[in-house]
Amino acid sequence: xxxxxxxxxxxxxxxxxxxxxxxxxxxxxxxxxxxxxxxxxxxxxxxxxxxxxxxxxxxxxxxxxxxxxxxxxxxxxxxxxxxxxxxxxxxxx
Amino acid sequence: xxxxxxxxxxxxxxxxxxxxxxxxxxxxxxxxxxxxxxxxxxxxxxxxxxxxxxxxxxxxxxxxxxxxxxxxxxxxxxxxxxxxxxxxxxxxxxxxxxxxxxxxxxxxxxxxxxxxxxxxxxxxxxxxxxxxxxxxxxxxxxxxxxxxxxxxxxxxxxxxxxxxxxxxxxxxxxxxxxxxxxxxxxxxxxxxxxxxxxxxxxxx
Numbered sequence: 271x272x273x274x275x276x277x278x279x280x281x282x283x284x285x286x287x288x289x290x291x292x293x294x295x296x297x298x299x300x301x302x303x304x305x306x307x308x309x310x311x312x313x314x315x316x317x318x319x320x321x322x323x324x325x326x327x328x329x330x331x332x333x334x335x336x337x338x339x340x341x342x343x344x345x346x347x348x349x350x351x352x353x354x355x356x357x358x359x360x361x362x363x
Numbered sequence: 364x365x366x367x368x369x370x371x372x373x374x375x376x377x378x379x380x381x382x383x384x385x386x387x388x389x390x391x392x393x394x395x396x397x398x399x400x401x402x403x404x405x406x407x408x409x410x411x412x413x414x415x416x417x418x419x420x421x422x423x424x425x426x427x428x429x430x431x432x433x434x435x436x437x438x439x440x441x442x443x444x445x446x447x448x449x450x451x452x453x454x455x456x457x458x459x460x461x462x463x464x465x466x467x468x469x470x471x472x473x474x475x476x477x478x479x480x481x482x483x484x485x486x487x488x489x490x491x492x493x494x495x496x497x498x499x500x501x502x503x504x505x506x507x508x509x510x511x512x513x514x515x516x517x518x519x520x521x522x523x524x525x526x527x528x529x530x531x532x533x534x535x536x537x538x539x540x541x542x543x544x545x546x547x548x549x550x551x552x553x554x555x556x557x558x559x560x561x562x563x564x565x566x567x
Contacts, residue, residue: 278433278449279519283505286522331527332520333433333448 276329277337277351290326292316293338294358320344322361370459375401376487376547387555389562395493397554399547400539403488404461406454408444408468410477417475424471425454425464434519436531445518445531453482453529453541486529487547491554492537495561500538502557503550504530524553 272284298304298312317323323343328336340349340359350359377384377399388396410417412431421429427439430446437444442464445453456464461483468479491500497508503524507513518531526549529541542550 280433282521285505331522333451334520335448 272346272348274327274339274348275351276332276335277353278335279329279332282329282332286329286331288328288330290328290336293324293326322349324358324361373402375399376544377401377489377551380548380551383555384551387558389493389495389558393495393561395491395495395499395558395561397551397558398490398492399551400488400490402458402483404454404456404458404464405481405483405486405541406456406461406464406468407447407480407482408452408454408477409450410472410475412450414475417472417477420471420475421468424467434517436516436518438516438534443531445529447520447529455541484544486541486543489540489542489547489551489554490533490537491540492535495558496538499554499557499561500530503553506530524550526550 273281274284274287275281276287295312298308301309304312320343322340324338324340326336327339328334337351337353338356339351340361341347342349349362352359378401380399384397384399388394408421408429410421412418412429418429421427421444425439425442425444427437427442427444429444429452430437433446433449435446441457441460443455445455447453454464454468461481465479465481472479500523501508504521506519506521513519513532515532515534515536518529520527520529523530523540523542526542526546528543528546528550531539531541533539540550
C-alpha cells in the first residue's frame with residue numbers, strides 16, 4: 271500500500287484516497303467553438319507514461335480536498351505533492 | 364428548526380443499545396468503556412481562513428479562534444471547533460445548542476461569503492475511554508495513535524473499521540468518534556467486539 275502525503279493532513283494510507291487521473295488538463299475555453307477532434311482530445315485522450323506522471327488525487331476519507339502528485343508509474347515513488355494552484359514542480363530525472 | 368414536540372421524540376442511534384454498551388465495559392488496569400454522547404450540536408462552517416474579518420466574526424460569535432493548523436481542535440467552554448479542511452470546520456456544542464450556535468454564527472457572519480449548516484442530525488458521538496482505549500482503537504484505525512503523534516486537542520478524519528469517522532482526543536485523554544448515524548450501531552458493535560479480549564484475566 272502507498273503511504274500518500276496529503277498536502278493538508280500529512281501521511282495517510284492509500285485506502286483513504288481516490289485517484290483522479292492526469293493533472294493539468296485545461297478545458298477548452300469555448301466548447302462550442304471547439305472542433306470534434308480537439309474536444310475528443312480533451313475528453314478522452316490521456317498520457318500514459320512509463321515514468322514520472324503528474325496526477326490528481328482526492329483525500330476522500332480525510333479532508334476531501336483535491337491535490338496533485340508526481341508519482342513514478344513503475345516504482346510508485348512519490349516525488350512531490352502540491353496544491354492545485356501551486357506551481358508545477360519539475361519532474362525528477 | 365424542529366418544533367418542541369419533534370425534539371422530544373427524537374432518538375439517538377444507540378438509544379436502545381445501552382445494555383450492550385454497559386455489558387461491554389471493562390474495568391481494572393486494562394479497562395475500557397464505550398459510551399454514546401447523543402445529540403451533540405454540530406455545525407459545519409466554511410469560510411476563507413485568509414480573511415481576517417471572517418476569523419474575527421467567528422471569534423466574536425463563539426469566543427474561540429478557529430484552528431488553522433490541520434487536524435487540531437480549539438475549544439472554549441462547551442463549544443469546540445474541529446479542523447476538517449483548509450476552509451472547513453465542525454463546530455460542536457452541548458446538546459440542544461445548535462439553534463443558538465447557528466443564530467450566533469449567522470448574525471456575526473452576515474454579508475460574508477460563508478456557509479453555516481446545522482448537521483446535528485448527521486452524526487452521533489461515541490466515546491472510548493480507559494487504559495486500553497488506544498489499543499482498541501488501533502485495531503480499527505491505521506493512524507499512528509501513540510501519544511507522541513496523536514495528542515489531546517488533535518482530530519482526524521479517517522477510516523475506522525471500514526467506515527469513516529472523525530476522531531478527536533479530548534483534553535481528558537478520551538477518544539471521541541463522530542460517526543454517521545446509520546453506521547453508529549455497526550461501529551459500536553465492532554468496538555465492543557474489539558474490547559472483549561481486555562475483559563479476560565490473562566493469568567494462566
